[in-house]
Amino acid sequence: MNIDAIRALAEIARDYGLTVLEAEGERVYLERGAPPPPETAVSRSPEGASAAPADAGDETASGTPVRAPLVGVFYTAPAPGKPPFVQTGDRVKKGDTLCIIEAMKLMNEIPAERDGEVCEVCVQNGQVVEYGQVLFRLI
Numbered sequence: 001m002n003i004d005a006i007r008a009l010a011e012i013a014r015d016y017g018l019t020v021l022e023a024e025g026e027r028v029y030l031e032r033g034a035p036p037p038p039e040t041a042v043s044r045s046p047e048g049a050s051a052a053p054a055d056a057g058d059e060t061a062s063g064t065p066v067r068a069p070l071v072g073v074f075y076t077a078p079a080p081g082k083p084p085f086v087q088t089g090d091r092v093k094k095g096d097t098l099c100i101i102e103a104m105k106l107m108n109e110i111p112a113e114r115d116g117e118v119c120e121v122c123v124q125n126g127q128v129v130e131y132g133q134v135l136f137r138l139i
Helices: 003-015
Strands: 018-024 027-032 064-067 072-075 097-103 106-111 116-121 134-138
Touching (some): 003 018, 097 134
Antiparallel strands (some): 072 097, 097 106, 116 134
16 A cells, blocks of 8 residues: 555545554554544654654643644634634633534534633634644633
8 A cells, every 4th residue: 555545545534533554455444433632642653763742732731631633724703703602701601612623625623522611712713623723721
């Protein structure tokens, strides 16, 4: 299998949130499941080197990080000209929508995983975010 085919398969895995992708000759096995926690996520280059997830985050910063569960474009509001879902200082409850990440023309609402107060919005509206990147911090 050549490097271009490997890159194409890696892109497919990322775009569809696949957690397992195995290729052997003409046989390809794909699996979709819960992604590993961002702290243990590892990406591999063709040489086999590993790297930490995108923006592993400043662990010294206060607040619990809310991380991007997928790669895409970050939006603070449901539509242009509408007010943002949350701003710094807002109280949120578990399940409240914090933002939207657009991936492959699908709008994915990102919910709060716990009750808290938004102490920091770490991403700009319209910015491309990586898997595991810190989007918000809650206290």
